[in-house]
Amino acid sequence: MAGTDRGDLTRTAILTLLGTVGPLSRTEIARELDLSSALVTQVTRELIGHGMLEELDLKPSRGGRPAQRLGLVGTAGRALGVKVTAERLVIVDVRLDGEVLGSWERPFDPSAAGALDDLADAMAATVAAVDQTPPILGVGVGVPGGVDDQAVGTVNAPTLGWQAMPVGERLRRRLDLPVLVENDVNALAAAERLYGTGRTHRDFLVLTIGRGVGAAIVAEGRVYRGARGGAGEFGHVPVDPSGPRCGCGTAGCLEAFVGAAGLVAAARARGLLADRAAAAGDLPGAVAELGRAAAAGDREALAVFAEAGAVLGRATAGLINVVDPEVVVVLGEGVAEWEFWRAEFDSAVRGRLLPGRRDIPIEVEGWDDTSWAQGAAALVLATPFDAAGAAGEQGRLVRARLIGATP
Numbered sequence: 001m002a003g004t005d006r007g008d009l010t011r012t013a014i015l016t017l018l019g020t021v022g023p024l025s026r027t028e029i030a031r032e033l034d035l036s037s038a039l040v041t042q043v044t045r046e047l048i049g050h051g052m053l054e055e056l057d058l059k060p061s062r063g064g065r066p067a068q069r070l071g072l073v074g075t076a077g078r079a080l081g082v083k084v085t086a087e088r089l090v091i092v093d094v095r096l097d098g099e100v101l102g103s104w105e106r107p108f109d110p111s112a113a114g115a116l117d118d119l120a121d122a123m124a125a126t127v128a129a130v131d132q133t134p135p136i137l138g139v140g141v142g143v144p145g146g147v148d149d150q151a152v153g154t155v156n157a158p159t160l161g162w163q164a165m166p167v168g169e170r171l172r173r174r175l176d177l178p179v180l181v182e183n184d185v186n187a188l189a190a191a192e193r194l195y196g197t198g199r200t201h202r203d204f205l206v207l208t209i210g211r212g213v214g215a216a217i218v219a220e221g222r223v224y225r226g227a228r229g230g231a232g233e234f235g236h237v238p239v240d241p242s243g244p245r246c247g248c249g250t251a252g253c254l255e256a257f258v259g260a261a262g263l264v265a266a267a268r269a270r271g272l273l274a275d276r277a278a279a280a281g282d283l284p285g286a287v288a289e290l291g292r293a294a295a296a297g298d299r300e301a302l303a304v305f306a307e308a309g310a311v312l313g314r315a316t317a318g319l320i321n322v323v324d325p326e327v328v329v330v331l332g333e334g335v336a337e338w339e340f341w342r343a344e345f346d347s348a349v350r351g352r353l354l355p356g357r358r359d360i361p362i363e364v365e366g367w368d369d370t371s372w373a374q375g376a377a378a379l380v381l382a383t384p385f386d387a388a389g390a391a392g393e394q395g396r397l398v399r400a401r402l403i404g405a406t407p
């Protein structure tokens with residue numbers, strides 16, 4: 001492929017390996033990648049010279065002399081990540097090792113005529129405001145919708161009212177930086193690959209609960225995107241055709257039952273949240289109130305979460321049976337109330353898994369307001385480790401910035 005020389009591929013493969021499994025000795029790198037030790041010695045010397053790798057402790061070995069391990073330098077680069085929602089932008093500044101250096105929130109109206117200019121303005125202002133050492137390698141954008149290709153970045157997002165929006169193109173022109181755009185759940189999976197479950201597992205599912213319900217499928221270490229970048233729309237698995245209307249235009253989807261709006265509607269049907277009728281716009285606030293009621297022992301509130309747990313558990317069992325992952329990670333704003341989902345979810349999911357899969361680990365991770373945006377930044381920070389080339393030309397530009405960053 002033009003622009004991707006052999007050296008770039010070897011460098012990328014070594015960075016990928018160290019980025020995903022952690023520090024290794026040169027001998028281990030040569031063995032894992034089936035490279036000659038002379039080539040590994042040469043390329044790692046170069047990467048150490050560029051400030052991207054460092055020599056760590058000596059690893060004791062049986063017999064022979066201890067081997068020096070090599071690891072990534074977490075301070076060699078940084079990325080900006082932005083999560084776009086219907087009400088606001090959440091922006092983070094993250095270092096290569098995942099350390100968050102800063103975060104910002106700005107109001108945002110995706111339906112405004114100049115919405116793309118507003119997004120570009122916000123990112124340009126952030127680029128201007130942050131330190132340039134270490135250098136910004138690129139900008140990652142997470143959107144609640146479909147993205148044709150990370151490196152092109154044309155977005156279809158019904159919840160934002162966006163159809164064929166040229167987000168990537170517009171931001172690249174304005175910022176003069178590499179820009180990667182991706183579905184927000186897939187971006188979280190990129191973060192898991194880099195800093196979480198993906199370090200130790202190659203096949204896993206990421207499920208998100210909150211306003212929407214989503215999934216990312218990581219197969220053999222890569223996020224499965226589907227033919228149009230639309231894989232993982234778990235929220236639109238049909239549950240019951242006579243169920244509530246769904247934002248996608250049909251009725252009875254999983255999301256219509258267990259997404260934030262579904263929880264609030266179920267709570268209202270049980271006589272809860274009556275004083276919230278006028279505040280329909282504040283779904284997170286309504287769900288938090290429902291959570292407080294459940295925490296106080298309100299039986300109706302507990303029943304809403306229990307029912308949601310059962311519905312989500314059944315659907316999740318179906319997904320696990322289809323995909324056969326090693327582990328499932330549950331994330332999203334909705335995990336704040338997970339203790340009330342848990343019991344019914346667990347029994348619904350375990351009871352419907354095929355024999356031999358019933359002990360699959362399901363991990364519920366911590367969450368905060370910047371987690372989505374950190375996922376978006378991970379799109380950029382993962383590209384030095386992107387041996388498969390998912391980030392295309394933009395990924396090559398990110399690597400060039402990283403390698404060019406130090407003399």
Ligand SMILES: [Zn+2]
Binds near residue numbers: 249250
């Ligand atoms: Zn739907």
